[in-house]
Amino acid sequence: MASPSLPPMTSLPTASDDTLKSVLDTLFEPSSGLHAVAIPSIRDQLSKHGTDTPFTYTALIQHVGSLLSSLASTTPEPSSTSTSSPPSRATLHAILGSHPRLGAKKVESAQSRAEQAQLNAGAGAEEEAAQLAALNAEYEARFPGLRYVVFVNGRGWPVIMRDMQERIARGDIRAEEREAIRAMLDIAVDRARKLGAVDHEG
Numbered sequence: 001m002a003s004p005s006l007p008p009m010t011s012l013p014t015a016s017d018d019t020l021k022s023v024l025d026t027l028f029e030p031s032s033g034l035h036a037v038a039i040p041s042i043r044d045q046l047s048k049h050g051t052d053t054p055f056t057y058t059a060l061i062q063h064v065g066s067l068l069s070s071l072a073s074t075t076p077e078p079s080s081t082s083t084s085s086p087p088s089r090a091t092l093h094a095i096l097g098s099h100p101r102l103g104a105k106k107v108e109s110a111q112s113r114a115e116q117a118q119l120n121a122g123a124g125a126e127e128e129a130a131q132l133a134a135l136n137a138e139y140e141a142r143f144p145g146l147r148y149v150v151f152v153n154g155r156g157w158p159v160i161m162r163d164m165q166e167r168i169a170r171g172d173i174r175a176e177e178r179e180a181i182r183a184m185l186d187i188a189v190d191r192a193r194k195l196g197a198v199d200h201e202g
Contacts, residue, residue, distance in 0.1 A: 006197045009057060013046045026195070027061060027188040031098035033091045037071070038064050057197040058189065065185045068092060072177045093145040096180045099187075101147060102160065103132035128157045135164045142168050143176050150179075151186035 004026045007019060015023075020039050028034060045063055049055040071092040139148045148164055167176060192198045 004191075004195065006057065006192065006195050009055060009060075009197075012042075012055070023060075024064075027057075027191055028064070028095075028184055029098035029100075031095050033094040034064070034098065037067055037091065037095070041067055057192045061185055061188045061192065064188070065181060068095065068181045068184070069178075071095075072174070072181065090145070092177065096149055096177070096184065097145075097147040099147060099149045099184070101133075101136050102150070102152075103129045103136070128161075132157070132161060132164075135161060135168070139164060139168055142171060143173050146173065146176055146180065148180075149183045151183045151190070153186070153190070 006023060006026055007015065012020070012023070017035075017039060020042060021035050024031070024034055024038055042060060042063065045060075046055055071088045136148060140146065148167070150160060150163060152160065167179065189198065
């Protein structure tokens with residue numbers, strides 16, 4: 001499998017949908033929902049930026065973040081008489097759920113595998129993996145439709161599991177959506193930086 005890469009931003013205004021999908025998959029995770037939400041809007045943004053004010057990968061990531069936040073903010077408060085998920089919330093949750101579960105034994109994305117490597121190694125890893133799997137199940141039962149997403153950023157098991165426990169105890173699904181969106185953006189910026197796409201953006 002080829003190593004992930006990002007094309008020059010200057011090539012994106014004339015890029016195919018497949019190229020834009022690849023860019024989104026590299027920065028975030030493969031998600032048909034994200035493709036549908038982001039690609040038309042990204043094309044619109046690219047068309048508005050000339051050579052004097054070029055679009056950047058940092059701006060692209062921030063723009064995707066604004067789209068995801070819009071999905072969250074336009075979703076009405078859940079009704080005590082209805083358990084259905086409005087379309088915007090279902091789309092948002094599907095996008096957030098594109099990230100693999102922390103500690104999963106099979107992770108398709110090479111970048112996610114590398115990001116989780118510290119969590120999957122070391123003494124007692126099997127026992128800790130079982131604890132994390134239990135926390136994942138508890139989290140997803142507490143927040144139906146969501147998956148725990150966090151920017152690992154070199155942090156180990158104890159810190160991550162404490163964060164999961166605190167967020168489960170908080171029990172605020174709106175806050176979880178915001179946390180997950182922020183984590184996705186942090187992960188995307190980190191990936192872009194590692195691929196050399198934001199080194200010279202200021």
